[in-house]
Amino acid sequence: MNRTIVDLLADNAEHAHAFAGRFDEVQEGQHPEAVTICCSDSRVLQDQLFGNETPGRLFTCGNIGNRVVQRTDAGEVVSGDVLYPLAHAGTRTAVVVGHTGCGAVTATYGALTGDLDGDDEPSGIRHCVDLLGPHLEPGVDLLPDGLDDAAAVDRLVEYNVDRQVEQLVNSDDVPDDTDVVGVVYDFQDVYGGERGEVHVINVDGERDPEVLRGEHGEVADRVRRLWTY
Structure with a gap:
C-alpha cells in the first residue's frame, strides 16, 4: 500500500479513538453554526484554524480561490454546497476565508496582467x-x-474576499438574516499578528476598518486590512 495511505489510516485510527463519543448528538442530522468557504490550499486547515473539534459545528466548503459561485446555464449563482446549510440546516452565519499568498489569486493576477498563459493549464484549472x-x-x-x-496578490486576496461576500449578501437565494463575514488567514507574517491568525476584513459588505471596529468592539483587535479602495 502507498505509504501516504498507510500513514493517513494510522492518523485516522487515532482520530476515531479520540472522537468516538463526539458524534452522539449528530446521528440524525446537522445544524451547523456556520458555513465556512475556504481555499482548498493544503496550508489552510479548515477546521483547525477555528479550533473546531466538534462534529456538526461547522459546514466546511473548500475550493481554489474560496469561491462562493458556480456557473450555470442561467449565469453565475451561489454554489449549492454553500447554500445547502443555509437552506436546509438553519445555518445563519457564512464566513469567506481567504489566505495570504493564495495560488488561485496569483494565477488569476498573472492571467489578467499577461504574465501567465492560462491556456497551458488543464481545463479544470482554467x-x-x-x-x-x-x-x-x-x-x-x-x-x-x-x-x-x-x-499585489495579498491585496487582491482581500479584494476577492470582498467580492465573494458581495455575492452572498446580494443573492436572493441566501436568507436575509444571514450574517456574512469575510476574513483572511495569515500564515506568512503579512498582517503582523501571530502566524495562523484570522483577520476580519468585511462584515455584511462593510469593509471600512474603523467602522467595523466601532460596530464590533468585541473583536476590534482582529479587524485589519492591508488596503482600502
Missing part, C-alpha cells in the same frame, strides 16, 4: 481562474503603484 477573473479584474486596476507581485 475554469476556476475564469470564474475569478471577471471579479478580480477591476481590483487589478485599483492596485497602488509600486507594489511587487506578492504585495
Whole structure:
C-alpha cells in the first residue's frame, strides 16, 4: 500500500479513538453554526484554524480561490454546497476565508496582467481562474503603484474576499438574516499578528476598518486590512 495511505489510516485510527463519543448528538442530522468557504490550499486547515473539534459545528466548503459561485446555464449563482446549510440546516452565519499568498489569486493576477498563459493549464484549472477573473479584474486596476507581485496578490486576496461576500449578501437565494463575514488567514507574517491568525476584513459588505471596529468592539483587535479602495 502507498505509504501516504498507510500513514493517513494510522492518523485516522487515532482520530476515531479520540472522537468516538463526539458524534452522539449528530446521528440524525446537522445544524451547523456556520458555513465556512475556504481555499482548498493544503496550508489552510479548515477546521483547525477555528479550533473546531466538534462534529456538526461547522459546514466546511473548500475550493481554489474560496469561491462562493458556480456557473450555470442561467449565469453565475451561489454554489449549492454553500447554500445547502443555509437552506436546509438553519445555518445563519457564512464566513469567506481567504489566505495570504493564495495560488488561485496569483494565477488569476498573472492571467489578467499577461504574465501567465492560462491556456497551458488543464481545463479544470482554467475554469476556476475564469470564474475569478471577471471579479478580480477591476481590483487589478485599483492596485497602488509600486507594489511587487506578492504585495499585489495579498491585496487582491482581500479584494476577492470582498467580492465573494458581495455575492452572498446580494443573492436572493441566501436568507436575509444571514450574517456574512469575510476574513483572511495569515500564515506568512503579512498582517503582523501571530502566524495562523484570522483577520476580519468585511462584515455584511462593510469593509471600512474603523467602522467595523466601532460596530464590533468585541473583536476590534482582529479587524485589519492591508488596503482600502
